[in-house]
Amino acid sequence: MSKYTEEELKKELETKEYEYGFYTDIESDTIPVGLNEDVIKLISQKKNEPQWMTDWRLEAYKAFKDMVEPEWANVHYKKPDLQAISYYSAPNKKPKYESLDEVDPELLETFNKLGISLDEQKKLAGVAVDIVMDSVSVATTFKETLAEKGIIFCSISEAIQEHPELVKKYIGTVVPQKDNYYAALNSAVFSDGSFCYIPKGVRCPMELSTYFRINQAGTGQFERTLVIADEGSYVSYLEGCTAPSRDENQLHAAVVELIALDDAEIKYSTVQNWFPGDKEGKGGVFNFVTKRGLCEKNAKISWTQVETGSAVTWKYPSCVLKGDNSIGEFYSIAVTNNFQQADTGTKMVHLGKNTKSTIISKGISAGKSQNSYRGLVHVSPRAANARNFSQCDSLLMGNECGAHTFPYIENKNSSSRIEHEATTSKIGEDQIFYCNQRGIDTEKAIALIVNGFSKEVLNKLPMEFAVEAQKLLEISLEGSVG
Amino acid sequence: MLKIKNLKASIEDKEILKGINLEIKPGEVHAIMGPNGSGKSTFANVIAGREEYEMTDGSIELDGEEISELDPEERAHRGVFLSFQYPVEIPGVSVTNFMKTAINETRKAQGKDEMPAKDMLKLIREKSELLEIDRKFLSRSLNEGFSGGEKKRNEIFQMAMLEPKLSILDETDSGLDIDALRIVANGVNKLKSKDNATVVITHYQRLLDYIVPDYVHVLYKGRIVKSGGKELAHELEERGYDWIKEEVDA
Ligand SMILES: Nc1ncnc2c1ncn2[C@@H]1O[C@H](COP(=O)(O)OP(=O)(O)OP(=O)(O)O)[C@@H](O)[C@H]1O
Numbered sequence A: 001m002s003k004y005t006e007e008e009l010k011k012e013l014e015t016k017e018y019e020y021g022f023y024t025d026i027e028s029d030t031i032p033v034g035l036n037e038d039v040i041k042l043i044s045q046k047k048n049e050p051q052w053m054t055d056w057r058l059e060a061y062k063a064f065k066d067m068v069e070p071e072w073a074n075v076h077y078k079k080p081d082l083q084a085i086s087y088y089s090a091p092n093k094k095p096k097y098e099s100l101d102e103v104d105p106e107l108l109e110t111f112n113k114l115g116i117s118l119d120e121q122k123k124l125a126g127v128a129v130d131i132v133m134d135s136v137s138v139a140t141t142f143k144e145t146l147a148e149k150g151i152i153f154c155s156i157s158e159a160i161q162e163h164p165e166l167v168k169k170y171i172g173t174v175v176p177q178k179d180n181y182y183a184a185l186n187s188a189v190f191s192d193g194s195f196c197y198i199p200k201g202v203r204c205p206m207e208l209s210t211y212f213r214i215n216q217a218g219t220g221q222f223e224r225t226l227v228i229a230d231e232g233s234y235v236s237y238l239e240g241c242t243a244p245s246r247d248e249n250q251l252h253a254a255v256v257e258l259i260a261l262d263d264a265e266i267k268y269s270t271v272q273n274w275f276p277g278d279k280e281g282k283g284g285v286f287n288f289v290t291k292r293g294l295c296e297k298n299a300k301i302s303w304t305q306v307e308t309g310s311a312v313t314w315k316y317p318s319c320v321l322k323g324d325n326s327i328g329e330f331y332s333i334a335v336t337n338n339f340q341q342a343d344t345g346t347k348m349v350h351l352g353k354n355t356k357s358t359i360i361s362k363g364i365s366a367g368k369s370q371n372s373y374r375g376l377v378h379v380s381p382r383a384a385n386a387r388n389f390s391q392c393d394s395l396l397m398g399n400e401c402g403a404h405t406f407p408y409i410e411n412k413n414s415s416s417r418i419e420h421e422a423t424t425s426k427i428g429e430d431q432i433f434y435c436n437q438r439g440i441d442t443e444k445a446i447a448l449i450v451n452g453f454s455k456e457v458l459n460k461l462p463m464e465f466a467v468e469a470q471k472l473l474e475i476s477l478e479g480s481v482g
Numbered sequence B: 001m002l003k004i005k006n007l008k009a010s011i012e013d014k015e016i017l018k019g020i021n022l023e024i025k026p027g028e029v030h031a032i033m034g035p036n037g038s039g040k041s042t043f044a045n046v047i048a049g050r051e052e053y054e055m056t057d058g059s060i061e062l063d064g065e066e067i068s069e070l071d072p073e074e075r076a077h078r079g080v081f082l083s084f085q086y087p088v089e090i091p092g093v094s095v096t097n098f099m100k101t102a103i104n105e106t107r108k109a110q111g112k113d114e115m116p117a118k119d120m121l122k123l124i125r126e127k128s129e130l131l132e133i134d135r136k137f138l139s140r141s142l143n144e145g146f147s148g149g150e151k152k153r154n155e156i157f158q159m160a161m162l163e164p165k166l167s168i169l170d171e172t173d174s175g176l177d178i179d180a181l182r183i184v185a186n187g188v189n190k191l192k193s194k195d196n197a198t199v200v201i202t203h204y205q206r207l208l209d210y211i212v213p214d215y216v217h218v219l220y221k222g223r224i225v226k227s228g229g230k231e232l233a234h235e236l237e238e239r240g241y242d243w244i245k246e247e248v249d250a
């Protein structure tokens, strides 16, 4: 581990409260609350979108109006009032910085608090950062290096302007507008997000990284991410998020679509630590996300996620294994503490022959939280020799939390092989005492045990993310035991 | 170094230790023997500060300072080490990582900087050689799937790494094969100095052939009922505990 980790770790351990709970006061352009066709047209207009995009949004909105909020997930919350949300908020003057001196100091301060100042990021070799702050991408770096290889990495708004043919061709192909309630909402009102295209045969030379942040009180964030890996290409994409503390719940309904064409590979890693609400369960982000990837022949998509934040999470990064020999992977750590609720898992849809999927899910529950794994493995009649291996482990801390596993298997092909393993364990007094006896205090002992429990997934994360993820695990479990 | 006076302790309102007095000076080795269930492990755990055991009376002084109110980790920071009779498994945490954390947490508590990586590496190399431990072993999850003997050897490896002032070895010999016993005992002997002390809890004289005690105590029904030199261990090996029980119960 680097010195950064250890130092940071120690510092973080001293912080009890959600440390990213601050609010940046940047002037922003916010439209009035409410949701209707005019609002959608206004968003599209403000973003100067072509007609086809406006129409696409309106089509989504039409479908949305006939849909109802789903209730099957194992979570309980007060439904957000969608008419009380403002659907667009952009930093006032969309800046184009030549140097850091031109950047709004408050914005820089925010980045500093996040430990991701542009300055630092620039030095962090191999990481290009596209920062989405309250819906509009305000800074993009490393673009040129990427451009040399023909890689497009920009905000989705920019892509709509600059590469309409790609956006038009792929948007909604993996997650259709009417896929589900929140996906439809997102399709209608999405404000920004990231777009990435890797040309044929190109191996993206660096980890692409985006930091999302919800910043304006009362604005839900609806990002749309579209990643296309053309034939034989490779990309590793990192998504990390933090949000300031707020009293009222903030809605977050993102859509991420991944397309891996023949022989392509996409690694998509997420670290999510949005405000989980306070110790009494007040506030926190509602995180209702639709993430799905499509694999063509011999393609591979890996989802890796570390979920520690949000009051309510509802998220199932999935893979549609359409092409023969394609591979889907899902590695997940979900931590819930206090009053958090998470219902997360994956769907592996085997359509092609010889398709393979692996699911490793680690749920950690503390406090009065509820943590559910929900996974579907679907094998179609055509998917000869499909293979799946699922492993769901739960770790409980204390007696007031809950861990639940809901594995669904739909197998329509007798040549397939599906394996499912599940374990539930508790952190034992004897483990804690053993650590204590070696000079490790209880808080640190828990972090150590939890990190050990999560190791298989942590190992899947790119190095710099793994460090952050470990830190987050510790922060989110602080104060969870005596 | 360690001064224990009238130590009484209970678990779930059942009194297990009924007034133990013991003084250990730097450089000494004390052996504690006694029938199953007599309270040996309880005694070790109470000194280490395990919360499940309630200390109801008496005092534990380490270097003249009362430690019975301290948390287990604080006692560890002051140099108390317990080699567990049943070492605990921690899945996913390598022996190396565990030791690194233990050492650095202890150093932090003592106001020292973290141990530089190269010193750590050197220490690991040296101590794993001392206990003839394969380096690959150190990358495995702590105690997970270790054989009984491997667990015990690993306990002494940890002791070697932490260089405690007071080591309490709770049946470290059980589960060790003849060669391992020699290696482990040899390790313990090498770690002995005039400044530290060792308490060896055992059922068998054999270990005491290697780690030669200055004193042997017999614990029975929560009390030290007999103390003597190393020849007492021989006598117990020959005669068993009945004669002592008779003396006490009479
Ligand atoms: N957690 C516990 N709950 C209930 N009783 C306990 C507990 N721990 C110890 N005891 C009891 O306390 C008594 C002393 O146990 P202890 O483990 O100290 O014995 P010991 O001398 O170490 O025995 P052995 O030689 O078998 O290791 C025993 O009767 C045991 O059953």
Ligand SMILES: [Mg+2]
Binding pocket: B040, B041, B042, B085, B170, B171
């Ligand atoms: Mg015992």
